[in-house]
Amino acid sequence: MAIVYSSLVYLGYILIFPGFLFCFVAGMLITGIDRKIVAKMQKRVGPPILQPMYDFFKLMGKETIIPAAANKTVFLAAPIVGLAAMVVIQLFIPVISTPILYGTADLIVILYLLLIPALAEIYGGSASGSPYAGVGLSREMVTIIACELPLVLIFLSVAKTVGNAMGTGLCFSLSDIAAYQAANGSLMLKASMIPAAIAMLLVIPGETGNHPFDAAEAETEICEGMLAEYSGAPLGIYKLTHAIKTFTLTALFVALFLGGIGTGIVLLDALIEFAICVVLTIIFISLVHAVTARLKIEQLFKYYWTAVSAIALISLVLAWFGM
Amino acid sequence: MFKNLITESTAKSPWLFHINSGSCNGCDIELVAVLTPRYDAERFGFKLAGSPRHADIVVVSGPLTQQSLPRTLRAISQVPEPRCIVTIGSCPQSGNVFKGSYSVMAPLSKYVHVDVAVAGCTPKPEAIMDGLVQATEILKEKRKAWLEAKKNGLKDGPKAETEQEVPAAEDVPASGEEVQQ
Numbered sequence: 001m002a003i004v005y006s007s008l009v010y011l012g013y014i015l016i017f018p019g020f021l022f023c024f025v026a027g028m029l030i031t032g033i034d035r036k037i038v039a040k041m042q043k044r045v046g047p048p049i050l051q052p053m054y055d056f057f058k059l060m061g062k063e064t065i066i067p068a069a070a071n072k073t074v075f076l077a078a079p080i081v082g083l084a085a086m087v088v089i090q091l092f093i094p095v096i097s098t099p100i101l102y103g104t105a106d107l108i109v110i111l112y113l114l115l116i117p118a119l120a121e122i123y124g125g126s127a128s129g130s131p132y133a134g135v136g137l138s139r140e141m142v143t144i145i146a147c148e149l150p151l152v153l154i155f156l157s158v159a160k161t162v163g164n165a166m167g168t169g170l171c172f173s174l175s176d177i178a179a180y181q182a183a184n185g186s187l188m189l190k191a192s193m194i195p196a197a198i199a200m201l202l203v204i205p206g207e208t209g210n211h212p213f214d215a216a217e218a219e220t221e222i223c224e225g226m227l228a229e230y231s232g233a234p235l236g237i238y239k240l241t242h243a244i245k246t247f248t249l250t251a252l253f254v255a256l257f258l259g260g261i262g263t264g265i266v267l268l269d270a271l272i273e274f275a276i277c278v279v280l281t282i283i284f285i286s287l288v289h290a291v292t293a294r295l296k297i298e299q300l301f302k303y304y305w306t307a308v309s310a311i312a313l314i315s316l317v318l319a320w321f322g323m
Numbered sequence: 324m325f326k327n328l329i330t331e332s333t334a335k336s337p338w339l340f341h342i343n344s345g346s347c348n349g350c351d352i353e354l355v356a357v358l359t360p361r362y363d364a365e366r367f368g369f370k371l372a373g374s375p376r377h378a379d380i381v382v383v384s385g386p387l388t389q390q391s392l393p394r395t396l397r398a399i400s401q402v403p404e405p406r407c408i409v410t411i412g413s414c415p416q417s418g419n420v421f422k423g424s425y426s427v428m429a430p431l432s433k434y435v436h437v438d439v440a441v442a443g444c445t446p447k448p449e450a451i452m453d454g455l456v457q458a459t460e461i462l463k464e465k466r467k468a469w470l471e472a473k474k475n476g477l478k479d480g481p482k483a484e485t486e487q488e489v490p491a492a493e494d495v496p497a498s499g500e501e502v503q504q
Contacts, residue, residue, distance in 0.1 A: 039363070039366075042360055047366060054335040054336040055332075058333050058335070061329035063404040063405075227374075228373070
């Protein structure tokens with residue numbers, strides 16, 4: 001009986017909160033707000049805030065065409081694998097204070113899980129047999145590699161700072177990081193962590209593939225790259241994964257740098273987290289989208305491996321010397 | 324449960340795919356004007372899609388030259404159902420000033436079912452917008468008809484409007500070859 005009950009609870013976690021349903025609503029709303037704000041910045045009226053939901057449900061009702069050259073199984077399975085990985089990350093990220101799943105190396109697991117949606121897209125794209133997808137996936141790989149280095153440096157510097165305080169060397173556990181912040185105040189307030197926080201904010205648009213770092217799915221240039229052959233429900237799932245990714249990465253920022261501000265009530269915490277995510281999205285995704293033009297892939301790579309990595313490295317060095 | 328939601332969403336999120344079939348660029352500019360800040364079609368959910376597979380509404384401009392006709396039809400047939408075809412300008416309707424030329428194959432309605440035709444040379448952005456909004460209503464009707472047919476036992480829904488045989492791109496004589504009238 002107890003097993004049935006606990007598995008039902010876990011199913012609830014996965015499907016409703018903080019799993020699929022919560023991610024779905026939060027991701028869609030954040031994307032909608034992003035589109036609206038970009039429109040306002042370009043002096044347009046802009047779409048309704050629920051527009052991504054309309055897009056998603058419309059795509060669910062469309063015909064799904066499978067190209068003759070495609071590998072059917074991989075083509076259809078890839079979007080679902082990507083979405084599943086994206087939802088699992090959300091279980092690891094504490095809603096301000098308590099995560100559902102936790103262990104000793106959450107951050108490393110998250111680093112790997114963040115790769116899966118992008119890899120799924122690469123597999124799906126290459127299975128579709130389109131030359132546009134070929135161009136798109138080669139660029140996507142470069143984007144992944146470009147964003148990975150600063151992200152690892154950021155995670156290391158946070159792990160070192162918390163680990164120093166806990167006396168464990170490196171601390172990759174997000175629940176420990178949350179506990180440390182609840183006791184000592186947010187990491188954002190620590191002088192040595194400010195460069196890492198800035199670097200993380202610069203990494204977010206690159207990881208989500210937003211303007212100006214969307215060379216991999218430049219719609220005006222290579223027909224959305226890997227998605228060129230997708231239609232109907234699989235395309236809708238990819239759009240949903242993208243929307244959730246924006247929310248996940250901003251939530252990860254909140255967990256890493258703005259922890260310890262919770263009230264203890266889960267629903268209220270979720271609202272606070274969502275509000276902070278919206279503010280971060282507006283400033284670091286919408287504003288950047290509205291004022292910049294698309295970067296070439298080599299410019300993107302250079303930017304992340306020099307400027308952003310250097311900023312993250314400052315934090316790591318400071319953390320290593322115990323500051 | 325989701326059926327009504329999907330039907331409602333179909334009219335609210337139409338993505339456009341634009342085909343220029345030998346247009347003089349006049350209508351294309353007007354379509355761009357529809358999408359840019361002054362008229363901002365995005366407030367109705369319109370978005371320009373890069374690939375025909377993502378589109379709901381196919382916008383065709385130009386008098387359908389002999390070279391572009393098979394490609395236009397091929398692109399249209401790649402758009403998933405339910406789809407709408409909107410022509411902009413007088414060219415795809417009648418051939419306009421190019422009518423009678425050996426290389427002009429207009430009207431488009433000879434080859435596929437055209438849902439909305441916006442006339443004018445060039446039509447005003449307001450007229451194009453009106454045509455596109457009408458097309459969203461037709462999209463919704465098509466979705467409803469598809470659901471109805473599914474209920475009545477047709478497994479794959481009604482076949483799309485009876486399409487004429489699409490001439491393959493290879494059938495079109497290469498430029499320079501003599502064309503038999």
